[in-house]
Amino acid sequence: MSIPSYNKRFGAHLLGGKNTRFTLWAPDAERVDLEILSDGRLPMNKEQGGWFVLEAPCGAGTQYRYRIDDEISVADPASRSQVVGLHGPSMVVDPKTYQWQHPHWRGRPWHETVIYELHAGLLGGFHGIEAQLAELAELGVTAIELMPIGEFPGTRNWGYDGALPFAPESVYGSPDDLKHLIDTAHGHGLMVFLDVVYNHFGPDGNHLGRYAKAFFRHDEQTLWGDAIDFRHQEVRDFFIENALMWLQEYRFDGLRLDAVHAIGERGFLTELAQRVHAAVEPGRHVHLMLENEKNQTSLLEEGYVAQWNDDGHNVLHTLLTGEQQGYYADFHQGAAEKLALCLSEGLVFQGQIARQGQSEPCGEPSAHLPPSAFILFLQNHDQVGNRAFGERLVSLADADALRAATSLLLLSPMVPLLFMGEEWGTHRPFLYFTCHQSPELAEAVREGRRREFCRFEPFHDMSLCERIPDPNDEKTFTASQPDFQCCLDPKHGEWRALYHHLLGLRRREIIPRLPGTRALGADVLGKAAVVAYWRLGDSSLLRIELNLGDQAVALQEHHKHGRLLFASQDMEEFHEHQGKLPPRMARVYLVAPDEQR
Helix, strand or coil: CCCCCCCCCCEEEEEECCEEEEEEECCCCCCEEEEECCCEEEECEEECCCEEEEEECCCCCCEEEEEECCCEEECCCCCCCECCCCCCCEECCCCCCCCCCCCCCCCCCHHHCCEEEECCHHHCHHHHHHCCHHHHHHHCCCEEEECCCEECCCCCCCCCCCCEEEEECCCCCCHHHHHHHHHHHHHCCCEEEEEECCCCCCCCCCCHHHHCHHHEEEEEEECCEEEECCCCHHHHHHHHHHHHHHHHHCCCCEEEECCHHHCCCHHHHHHHHHHHHHHCCCCCCCEEEECCCCCCHHHHHCCCCEEECHHHHHHHHHHHHCCCCHHHHHHHCCHHHHHHHHHHHCCCCCCEECCCCCCCEECCCCCCCCHHHEEEECCCHHHHHCCCCCCCHHHCCCHHHHHHHHHHHHHCCCEEEEECCHHHCCCCCCCCCCCCCCHHHHHHHHHHHHHHHHCCHHHHCHHHHCCCCCCCCHHHHHCCCCCHHHHHCHHHHHHHHHHHHHHHHHHHHHHHHCCCCEEEEEEEEECCEEEEEEECCCCCEEEEEEECCCCCECCCHHHHCCEEEEECCCCHHHHHCCCCECCCEEEEEEECHHHCC
């Protein structure tokens, strides 16, 4: 299969035969030498605009570094492979060597999407993920989403500390191993999405500030330090070329852009979407998704298909757990009203002041967008892993209430996302882990994480803070590894059976009707109860009644119409409550056009 062409300016690229073109943007360097491990140094040609270029007689497998001003040797920032990790040499890769087994795969339309987010390292690398694909497809998942895989320091990391975004993490497998994973997933009918980080680099292994200072701006800060300066076309091209590489050479079916609220130049996001869609072959489905705390819904009309619905998660979480610290404080008060707004209009914050102490409004109107423009979840890597002890919802919430919320997650017209292990109700935590070789950096990460939680009331007890797992301790990583054997336990089997049943209903009853769906509104039934309505594409009416509280709530007469698709508890509970919606229960109805009044 031929790889669709796109501009490949950054990095090392084969020219045919055994010649390779090496290109580095280093506007702050006076001299750059190409260090080929087996042949010594070759001076690179300095060209206009800060570019250093050299065509050298070497081919795939060549290991190399760049020597900057005869002071420091660095990996290629656009390295396609790091054989021995972040601080080792880069390697020239031939992207055409892999023989695709499913070259005619064209992806799946967005409305069929059911996402399963996973961490490659915890599953045993690219080969380890492959071992789970058949099970996930049988469960009803239609897309896996890999947390970031760009080369990072050490052997354990969430992926958001990456420094070489073009190189698949070497501890997970080779570039061809990654292609084999994607190819195998396509054979199972699964899309593969990748979480990419274009808002910062990790604290270790990135040397751009030495020879390309224009990559960063000191006048604008993010949580991770100096912001990336997308005002420069070279910087934009670097990341857009990265996106095109994943989509074209590796055949990923979509990208999830991490924390775009930390990207100061909106024009970069628009340009990226335009160039991606212009490069993709006709008839192929490629999906771009956003994480965006600013709720900038206008981006969803500029080439992005959906954004993660943090508002939906936050209000459901506080209803399930009663937690109200941190950002949950914005959702705890009037939670049922906020949930009704989310289900009827997509987002809760659409221009209001979101957090105490803030003066800037958060969000843009969202009611005009289809429900599928929002990715709903009860758990993900952030919402579990950013807890001090990484607890899952099954350890925090009432089981009946969690089953009811899961019914909403998997049967609403929003696109559902699952986080690895939730489908069998794992109690294993998902903790924050790293593998920094520098003792100073490891200590800074450990102490910084503990300080992060000290502002919350339960952690005013310093002895509790000291119990927060050390991210750099290997035991923190191993404690987070999924316990697949638990599926054999009857209680865990019940959770998996629930997910399998609900996803089967979604596949048969919801997905075929999703194109053209629009929300019709939602009513508050009680302190923790709502009923929401959607007009599906075939004019059927989908109604979901949800009560996460501990008291039964009254229903209106018209709530009796329709075909019951699912009830999270035995319907005897409904009759015992004399027609009221029992506590901690969800019911899902499909009302045919001729039944509607």
